[in-house]
Amino acid sequence: ILMVVTDLVLFGVPGIIILSIQMLAIPVMAAGVINGLGHHTGYRNFECPDAATNIVPWGIIVAGEELHNNHHAFPSSAKFSIRKWEFDMGWVYIRIFQALGLAEVIRVAPAPEIVPSRKHIDLETVRAVIVNRMHVLRAYTKTVMIPVFKQELQAASGNISRRVKKLLVREPVLLDSQAKSKLREVLENNQALNTVHEFRERLRVLWSGANMSNEKLLQHLKDWIAQAEASRIKALQDFAASLRGYALPAAA
Structure with a gap:
């Protein structure tokens, strides 16, 4: 109903034609694209x-649904663009309707708030x-993961394939049996990669x-950070230190 009213208000009688095109295009774009x-x-x-995946960084044709990976990462977010150079046309529409009092934004994807001076680990850190x-x-x-992989790739002198990087960073449930076998073989023969992979899963x-x-949960995070900081892998140590600074945004 809102789409019908909007098209008629903005375009008058031709809005009926525009609405027809939209109604025909949406199923095709949603199902096909x-x-x-x-x-x-x-x-x-x-x-x-x-x-x-995000098909392209600019969600214009399907009102932001082109940023499909972002949408799956934050399914309840009204805004699909995450990175500075991404654009979500659907978010523009929402903001216009919000300004007109016709829509209310309930939730958007969280933005990490990191306080470098924060060192104490508590339930707020966990949350x-x-x-x-x-x-x-x-x-x-x-x-x-990527910096450690690059270091090990250089040190291995050809004993590690560049393709292993994709296996390391890929969500485990998306790996087939052959990929899992290859990854397991690499991890068994490389202590540093095995360590950072294990820490990610933990x-x-x-x-x-x-x-x-x-x-x-609090004890798990404390143990994880303490063990990561004692790992002798600088990238992992630095990341563990950064986790201490995670904080919840101040209440409005």
């Missing part, structure tokens, strides 16, 4: 447990890490561990 290309072609900001888990995993991949326990009390 998003469910097709949006799980096959493009780039991924976040390693979700599915194959969703902040869990809320920002997709950003945390992305940061871990970017600042720990970090996931914070938000995937079922029936863990707040006390156990």
Whole structure:
């Protein structure tokens, strides 16, 4: 109804034609483009447990659904663009309707708030890490997994394939049996890669561990950070130190 009213108010009688085109195009674009290309072609900001991709950085034709990986990472967010150079036309529409009093923004993707001076680990730290888990995993991949892989690749003198990087950063559930076997072989023969991979999987326990009390979650994070800082892998040590600074945004 809102679309009908909007088209008629903005375009008058021709709005009926525009509405017809929209109604015909939406199913085709949603089923064909998003469910097709949006799980096959493009780039991924976040390693979700599915194959969703951002087809292009500018979500114009399908009102932001082109940013499908972002949408899967934060399914309840009204805004699909995450990075500075991404654009979500749907968010523009929402903001216009919000300004007119016709829409209310309930939720958008969280932005990590890191306080460098914050050193004490408490339940707020745990909650902040869990809320920002997709950003945390992305940061871990970017600042720990990839740098350590590059170091080991250089040191291995050809004994490690560059293709292993994709296996290391990929969501485990998306790896087939052959890929899992190859990754297992690499990890068994490289202590540094095995360490950072193991720490990543242990970090996931914070938000995937079922029936863990707040006390156990807090102790798990404290142990994780302490052991990471004692790992002798600088990238991992630096990342662990950064986790101490995670905080929840101040209440408005």
